[in-house]
Amino acid sequence: MLIDVTYLDYLDHKGLNDKLRESSEDCTIIGCCGQRFIAAGMSDKNITIDGVPGNALGAYLNGASITVNANAQDAVGDTMNEGRIIIHGNIGDAAGYAMRGGKIFVKGNAGYRAGIHMKQYKDKIPVMVIGGTAGSFLGEYQAGGVIVILGLDSDEKRIVGNFPCTGMHGGKMFLRGKCSDINFPKQVTAREASAKDMSEIRAYVEEFCEYFKTNIDDIMNSPFTIVTPDSSNPFKQMYVAN
Amino acid sequence: MSVEFLYPEFEVIRNDNRCIACRVCERQCANVVHSYDSDNGIMLSDETKCVNCQRCVSLCPTRALKIVKSDCTLRENANWKDATIKEIYKQANSGGVLLSSMGNPNPLPVYWDKILINASQVTNPPIDPLREPMETKVFLGKKPEMISRDENGKIKCDISPQLELSMPIMFSAMSYGSISYNAHESLARAATELGILYNTGEGGLHEDFYCYGENTIVQVASGRFGVYKDYLEAGAAVEIKMGQGAKPGIGGHLPGTKIVGDVSRTRMIPEGSDAISPAPHHDIYSIEDLRQLVLSLKEATEYKKPVIVKVAAVHNIAAIASGIARSGADIIAIDGFRGGTGAAPTRIRDNVGIPIELALASVDQRLRDEGIRNNVSLVVGGSIRSASDVVKAIALGADACYVATAAVLALGCHLCRTCQSGKCNWGIATQRPELVKRLNPDIGSKRLVNLMTAWRHEIKELMGGMGINSIESLRGNRLMLRGIGLNEKELQILGISHAGE
Numbered sequence: 001m002l003i004d005v006t007y008l009d010y011l012d013h014k015g016l017n018d019k020l021r022e023s024s025e026d027c028t029i030i031g032c033c034g035q036r037f038i039a040a041g042m043s044d045k046n047i048t049i050d051g052v053p054g055n056a057l058g059a060y061l062n063g064a065s066i067t068v069n070a071n072a073q074d075a076v077g078d079t080m081n082e083g084r085i086i087i088h089g090n091i092g093d094a095a096g097y098a099m100r101g102g103k104i105f106v107k108g109n110a111g112y113r114a115g116i117h118m119k120q121y122k123d124k125i126p127v128m129v130i131g132g133t134a135g136s137f138l139g140e141y142q143a144g145g146v147i148v149i150l151g152l153d154s155d156e157k158r159i160v161g162n163f164p165c166t167g168m169h170g171g172k173m174f175l176r177g178k179c180s181d182i183n184f185p186k187q188v189t190a191r192e193a194s195a196k197d198m199s200e201i202r203a204y205v206e207e208f209c210e211y212f213k214t215n216i217d218d219i220m221n222s223p224f225t226i227v228t229p230d231s232s233n234p235f236k237q238m239y240v241a242n
Numbered sequence: 243m244s245v246e247f248l249y250p251e252f253e254v255i256r257n258d259n260r261c262i263a264c265r266v267c268e269r270q271c272a273n274v275v276h277s278y279d280s281d282n283g284i285m286l287s288d289e290t291k292c293v294n295c296q297r298c299v300s301l302c303p304t305r306a307l308k309i310v311k312s313d314c315t316l317r318e319n320a321n322w323k324d325a326t327i328k329e330i331y332k333q334a335n336s337g338g339v340l341l342s343s344m345g346n347p348n349p350l351p352v353y354w355d356k357i358l359i360n361a362s363q364v365t366n367p368p369i370d371p372l373r374e375p376m377e378t379k380v381f382l383g384k385k386p387e388m389i390s391r392d393e394n395g396k397i398k399c400d401i402s403p404q405l406e407l408s409m410p411i412m413f414s415a416m417s418y419g420s421i422s423y424n425a426h427e428s429l430a431r432a433a434t435e436l437g438i439l440y441n442t443g444e445g446g447l448h449e450d451f452y453c454y455g456e457n458t459i460v461q462v463a464s465g466r467f468g469v470y471k472d473y474l475e476a477g478a479a480v481e482i483k484m485g486q487g488a489k490p491g492i493g494g495h496l497p498g499t500k501i502v503g504d505v506s507r508t509r510m511i512p513e514g515s516d517a518i519s520p521a522p523h524h525d526i527y528s529i530e531d532l533r534q535l536v537l538s539l540k541e542a543t544e545y546k547k548p549v550i551v552k553v554a555a556v557h558n559i560a561a562i563a564s565g566i567a568r569s570g571a572d573i574i575a576i577d578g579f580r581g582g583t584g585a586a587p588t589r590i591r592d593n594v595g596i597p598i599e600l601a602l603a604s605v606d607q608r609l610r611d612e613g614i615r616n617n618v619s620l621v622v623g624g625s626i627r628s629a630s631d632v633v634k635a636i637a638l639g640a641d642a643c644y645v646a647t648a649a650v651l652a653l654g655c656h657l658c659r660t661c662q663s664g665k666c667n668w669g670i671a672t673q674r675p676e677l678v679k680r681l682n683p684d685i686g687s688k689r690l691v692n693l694m695t696a697w698r699h700e701i702k703e704l705m706g707g708m709g710i711n712s713i714e715s716l717r718g719n720r721l722m723l724r725g726i727g728l729n730e731k732e733l734q735i736l737g738i739s740h741a742g743e
Contacts, residue, residue: 013537013541014541014545017541021544036534036537036538037537037538037541037542040538040541040542041471041474041541041542041543043471055534056534056538059538059541059542060469060470060471060474060538060542062470062471074525075525075534075538078525078538079466079469079470081470081471093525094524094525097466097524097525098465098466098469100466100470100510113524113525116524117464117465117466117520117524119510119511120511120512121510121511121512122512124510137524140524141518141520141524143511143515143518144511144512144515167518167520169515169516169518170512170515232498232512232514232515232516233497233498233514233515233516234516234518235495235497235516235518236497236498236516237338238338238339239338239339239340239341239587239662240332240333240335240336240337240338240339240340240341241341241660241662241663242329242332242340242341242342242588
């Protein structure tokens with residue numbers, strides 16, 4: 001079903017979501033310009049968006065699949081539980097906040113605080129693959145899941161900003177390159193990824209390359225840095241009973 | 243004894259004439275205070291481990307036990323109090339941040355106790371609740387500014403979603419993890435029977451309790467534990483936790499040792515991993531950001547459920563509440579600085595935040611002054627201890643009260659303030675199966691229903707005394723209150739006159 005929102009008030013997110021909910025088939029939204037909360041909590045649809053969706057695209061997403069043929073704004077996939085979000089552009093801040101499952105693929109760059117508080121539970125392992133670079137505070141409080149930053153076309157610049165992995169106590173982060181220019185906090189270990197480590201993300205990178213028509217060998221042949229936390233109980237020794 | 247030694251705070255007094263060495267105390271104490279000396283056939287006690295939870299005292303069949311405060315004290319000093327010195331020793335020994343539980347125990351002013359309630363005499367006679375109908379039902383949610391009618395002159399009834407409560411009280415947030423399965427079951431069943439609501443706290447909702455959804459508030463905190471579509475849809479309302487009265491400005495942290503079994507499953511995080519709720523929501527830096535979270539939750543629940551925003555009572559609470567009232571939230575919950583907790587840094591608990599009485603009065607006034615009081619309902623907690631506190635809160639402007647400490651007291655809590663140890667002998671603040679089973683949900687829910695039923699009678703009697711037969715007529719009716727022993731500034735903030743005026 002084609003949903004034309006060119007003349008829809010950008011604040012009328014309810015109207016847009018009602019249309020998505022009413023439709024029993026796959027939907028394409030055209031003329032999208034800043035409408036927020038698209039597909040919040042939805043579970044059973046394939047949604048394609050032409051134009052730029054507003055904040056909190058796919059919040060609480062529960063199985064639906066979203067493809068955006070442009071940039072997206074802040075809070076993509078907030079508290080996402082299941083599903084897939086593919087962005088053929090850049091994304092704003094706080095993408096994948098506390099996501100517990102599903103996958104986010106971004107062709108371009110991510111803003112600040114991507115993957116913050118990402119978690120995992122049993123078979124639910126959230127994955128975020130960023131083709132370009134990520135801003136500061138990447139993976140802060142990360143408690144699970146896999147974050148991959150490819151830094152393609154980064155022109156030799158640092159591929160993540162300041163203070164990545166602060167408070168990280170679970171999950172894994174893969175950064176392409178040796179990352180000698182990145183400062184990691186004390187409670188994590190950053191080392192060169194082994195072939196075994198790389199086998200863990202191969203399927204995710206393959207999926208990325210499929211969506212964005214990139215050559216996988218060019219990516220996988222570079223060195224990667226893997227970051228893991230030293231403890232799942234970072235504050236254990238901090239308190240004394242009173 | 244080394245310099246690390248701290249003389250025990252309590253003494254276990256055992257009356258040897260009464261003790262029959264039945265060893266009940268030994269079996270009941272998870273802190274392992276009591277032991278049996280089989281050589282001599284007597285019970286021994288190790289006071290260093292006693293937290294004064296009174297479990298052994300309550301279950302000793304011969305009343306042979308009592309726990310008393312030790313009179314072994316340091317030299318008296320009004321500046322360097324015994325507790326202050328011992329806190330220094332503890333920190334010097336460990337290098338740790340002092341961690342406490344339950345509400346601020348310090349002798350700071352309790353304004354409820356300095357507010358008196360009116361009663362009718364001669365004119366506008368009192369009402370006898372035993373023979374007259376008295377309405378204690380309240381609806382929480384955004385109220386329309388005015389009545390609007392359709393083309394046929396019929397009143398339009400499509401107002402924002404409302405919560406219906408049989409009385410102006412709800413059980414406030416306590417997470418599964420901080421309290422036990424049986425405590426949650428007791429709260430859920432009691433709330434259902436009473437026609438009120440309980441609150442999951444931020445630890446998710448156990449699958450067994452989805453059936454109590456109509457009487458459940460589900461909470462969303464910065465850690466977003468257990469938050470997903472089914473959870474959001476399970477409750478009657480969604481509460482965004484921005485802050486908590488016992489620890490304003492800091493987050494929550496359930497240690498990995500408590501993330502076991504069902505707690506892990508309900509929070510949807512692996513066993514043994516710390517559950518960290520950061521102090522801020524990292525996507526909220528402004529009222530506009532808060533509005534975004536409010537609206538995203540409304541979108542996900544299709545605008546069928548009211549959204550509550552819970553904040554701690556802090557210095558600028560009136561301005562904060564004014565912002566929240568414009569954020570799209572339906573209900574503001576404010577938690578005062580005496581609110582309880584399963585664990586909070588002592589310094590935060592005892593020094594941060596303001597009394598709920600002052601916060602409530604200033605928020606209600608501010609929202610009225612700005613003409614946005616009907617945008618939101620106000621719920622206050624931390625701490626509401628009795629039916630008269632409830633009546634005073636309503637008269638100061640609250641729509642309803644949140645109670646938690648009173649509820650856990652009804653379940654058997656003896657306020658020993660060591661919830662953080664996870665060894666609650668009363669089966670409330672623990673996940674140890676042998677302790678959890680001590681709290682029988684049949685009895686627990688019954689006791690909660692008893693407590694609330696009694697409060698409801700008392701609320702009706704207090705209202706009747708004032709000649710008021712509906713809680714709606716009491717809300718914000720500050721003429722029904724007078725201060726006693728309060729200074730001009732305090733009276734001004736509370737918006738009440740002094741007794742005798």
